[in-house]
Amino acid sequence: MAVETQLPYDKQYITEYSDKRNEPNWFKDIRLKGLELSEELPMPVVKKTRIRNWNFTNFKHDVAGEKISSFDELPERIRALLDEDSDNNNLIIVRNNDVAYASLEDSLKDQGVIFTDIFTAMNEHSDLVQKHFMQEGVKVDENKMTARHAALLNSGIFLYVPKKVVVEQPIQVIFWQEDQEAAFFNHVLLVAEEQSEVTYVENYVSENDEEETVANIVSEVFAHDASKVSYGAVDHFAKGTTSYVNRRGTVGRDATLEWALGQMNDGNTISENITNLMGENALSHAKAVSVGRGNQAQDFTANIRHFGKASEGYILQHGVMKDQSSAIFNGIGKIEHGASKSNAEQESRVLMLSEGARGDANPILLIDEDDVTAGHAASVGRVDPLQLFYLMSRGISQHEAERLVIHGFLDPVVREIPIKTVQKQLREVIEGKVN
Amino acid sequence: MAASTLEIKNLHVQIEGEEILKGVNLTIRGGEFHAVMGPNGTGKSTLASAIMGHPKFEITEGEVFLDGENVLEMEVDERAQAGLFLAMQYPSEISGVTNSDFLRSSINAHREEGDEIPLMKFIKEMDGAMDDLEIDKNMAQRYLNEGFSGGEKKRNEILQLMMLKPAIAILDEIDSGLDIDALKVVANGINKMRNEEFGCLIITHYQRLLDYITPDHVHVMMQGRVVKSGGPELAHRLEAEGYDWIKEELGIDDETVGQKA
């Protein structure tokens, strides 16, 4: 298979695309810079996973999606993602590259909360978006994928919570890749101002087992001083989608950022989650679960960098590998000089269910400061026969016993997903993947 | 349900090529309590685990029957469903699986599909048994045995026993690690199970458990077999005099399984 590494899109295409969307000039400039850089920059560094033959260039870039007027128009598997415990008042459904449904409670609007697609946001709140978009968080020139992301961005969300506003209900976005070849160059920009609180959950779904396409996703989260952000995600792209996912957090003084990521893609995936603890007492938990199956290859990185004094970072990643799947779990805790009294902990565990599966955990601690605490634990293993014996000695079948052990292994992360319905749905995805 | 009978006939067991049980014979009938005693390393846990189907042990000779059914041909879960139960000396810890989910799965595994125990009934039974065993209620939502103290693990084994109500139970050192009060509580729990149908094999090192649970029969294991059997008085004599007199009587120098008889 001959694999193209350069995109079939040029300056003219990008300019026209931007004009069609009525984008501000500053944004068009970012796109054009991204296009230029995407040709010269290297791919992101992925050790131990061969990405040379992955499809990064074959996709449809601009695919419309129909609006819906009622949830009844949604297929069952999308409807199943809706929060049963709420009226779904704070929800956006993105269908291919358009918004199919959008709603935000009036009381939140009145308090200044902004929750809208990114194109609307860059027109209506140009300054706010410009200030945060690919500046301090993910940069356009990091690698070929981030540059390409900037150039081809075709959907996205802006969520803004003003100072001291506490959003009680979770905010949810469903990204539905309905067209089997539609690509997501999707950007999530979440800004929580000082002392605000918000819980955000996103679902990515597609069904393209045969057709090829790509997902290039960048999330930037700004948890400003003393804010609390909880970010949950269930990534569930089908086999045909090659995914590049880059979720980045910037955490201020006394602020907290909690990640709970269900990395359930069925296609080849590079997923990195970096959190910069900038302020004193900044805190982050980065929790992630993954299940690999079939022939998919995946590379996961959870990285917390400590800049602020007494900042705390906890990485927890658990992966289950079956069939011929392979995955690398990199865990990186970095304490910069000056970040004294900080604590960097990480735990990576991989459970392999078949002879052909391959899993690897790479714990790394990089410490440039004396007065800190840090620790790591990593393991790669198989289901413990004594655990199965114990469960089966109570009458539980081998199949059920294995199920319990696997779900149990992933549960520490699953139960952290902020919306109960999404938790339940993640459990079902896991069930479907491990059975 | 009529009383069950567990028959162990000439059982030989190997682990990694080494023979550990060298011909054990024992019959436990419903309604009977048997105690198995014996010095460390004489094959007591091996006997218990082999009956239940521990993956590491290989049966090289002999038979085990439960009501005439060949236990050794059954999978581990089938043995449990047939009515066997083993309270383990060292129960496994299983992260992410709550005690209560595990218990409910276990109970449902003993029932037909479509006839699962109603949630409220389950909770009521579990609460009742936890009260009997003076187990803190929040243990139900904790992960199975994870971080449990030694004594908590033992109580949790008996909790499972009380909820699963097997025909024949084997309790491997259920008293080790228990303080005096806990010992009484656990013994009470086991005594509550006592009826004409329930048979029990209790492996223990100490008379103090047998002070609360009086056995009908006492057996002593050495060198991988049962070398002496008697009534409750045998346990009293062991408590008072130790094992030397038996070794002398039988001409045994080294009681562990490594020795050829």
Ligand SMILES: Nc1ncnc2c1ncn2[C@@H]1O[C@H](COP(=O)(O)OP(=O)(O)OP(=O)(O)O)[C@@H](O)[C@H]1O
């Ligand atoms: N998994 C194993 N691997 C290797 N040897 C084993 C294993 N299990 C048991 N053995 C050996 O078999 C012998 C009998 O062990 P067993 O656990 O049955 O003794 P026990 O009578 O229960 O002792 P204790 O009173 O200390 O619990 C010992 O020598 C022990 O080391």
Ligand SMILES: [Mg+2]
């Ligand atoms: Mg033992």
